[in-house]
Amino acid sequence: MTLNLDTLGLSATVTAQGISAPDYQTILSTITGYFQQIYGSDAYLDPDSKDGQMIALVALAIHDANNTAVAVYRSFSPTTALGDALSSNVKINGITRRLATNSTVDLVLAGTIGTTIINGTVRDSNGVIWNLPIVVVIGTDGTAVATATCASTGAVVALPHSVTQINTPTRGWMTVTNHLAATVGVAEETDAELRIRQSQSVALASLTPFDAVDGAIANISGVIRHKLLENDTGSVDSNGLPAHSLCAIVDGGDLTEIAQTIRKKKTPGVSTFGNTSVTINDAYGNPLTINFSRPVLIQIYVEIELKVFFGYTNPVGDGVKKSISDYINNLDIGDDVLLSRLYSPANLTAGEDNSDSQYYDILSLRIGVAGNTPSVSNVNISYDELAFCDAGTIKLTVTQ
Secondary structure (H helix, E strand, O other), rough: OOOOOOOOOOOOOOEOOOOEEEOHHHHHHHHHHHHHHHOOOOOOOOOHHHHHHHHHHHHHHHHHHHHHHHHHOOOOOOOOOOHHHHHHHHHHHOOOOOOOOOEEEEEEEOOOOEEEOOOOOOEEEOOOOOOOOOOOOOOOEEEEEEEEEEEOOOOOOOOOOOEEEOOOOOOEEEEEOOOOOOOOOOOOOOHHHHHHHHHHHHHHOOHHHHHHHHHEEEEEEHHHHEEEEEEEOOOOOOOOOOOOOOEEEEOOOOOOHHHHHHHHOOOOOOOOOOOEEEEEEOOOOEEEEEEEOOOOOEEEEEEEEEOOOOOOOOOHHHHHHHHHHHHHHOOOOOOOHHHHHHHHHOOOOOOOOOHHHHHEEEEEEEEEEOOOOEEOOOEOOOOEEEEEHHHHHHEEEEEE
């Protein structure tokens, strides 16, 4: 039988609906059919035959070429691009993928008016060093606010009033402290997180000032999480926001840059509200006070009891604790800690270690905050709070 083929019909094709390509099994079956038309239907093409293996190699080569074409096609859209292609796409919107960040903490420095601190550093109660901006000047009220960056990489925690030691003594600089907990450093921004920020960034030129402020804050270097609230009524709302006010809760980023961004994007006449105040100058040199909030860290304590089976090891228990803490630490600002949702990470349902769940059964799971005994109730988080969990504080009990 003679084959008159214009095309095999096995390559990726682009239509008005997008790109599509046959799967490997379809390709293999089609080539096998062509081979049998040429050499006869009685040709032996099982996987242990030479001809069968050759057909499988050809089918795999076509399948790989199709996958490459699909990947190239999808790399032109931020919705479907991956890795380096996505990083290149979002540059069109004026943003870049965030690299891994060090922890940052907002400090209040006190001393003699006009004192200039150059390349200053401070230490916390654990001896960890935090670097101040290159130049910090004590203001006319005898204080200055600045965002310090941890000299050590990773998720370094600093509780309120724990960064109090001056590491580089400077004449006129008397004290330093942090009224709020540090913003914990994070890993490199994932594709999913970058896509969300890309969609927010396109709101910068929107007609809605609220969306413009939200998009601008998301694009500030160092910002890990943020939440924007407004009260457009004439009275105090349920969250305690004053009438006609805007409240930004920002985790990470430089204090001054955040304040300047809010001033530039917010609607004139709308007041700002929050637990942090920064004084900046407008275009005419007039001082303006911008208020926003740093999230209040709420440490979550977890107690979990496991009934273990043959094959259970201590690393399995450590994996359970890390999975629970990772889930809690990835919650957004204002998200409640729901007890029922913790059973999924506790059972290692995600990641490469999900098979380890066969070695134990969860007998009980309790959560709570400092000062309260962990219970089987949810932990409610306020609009300006952020749940945090240290895997080292999770109490794990195992029984045979």
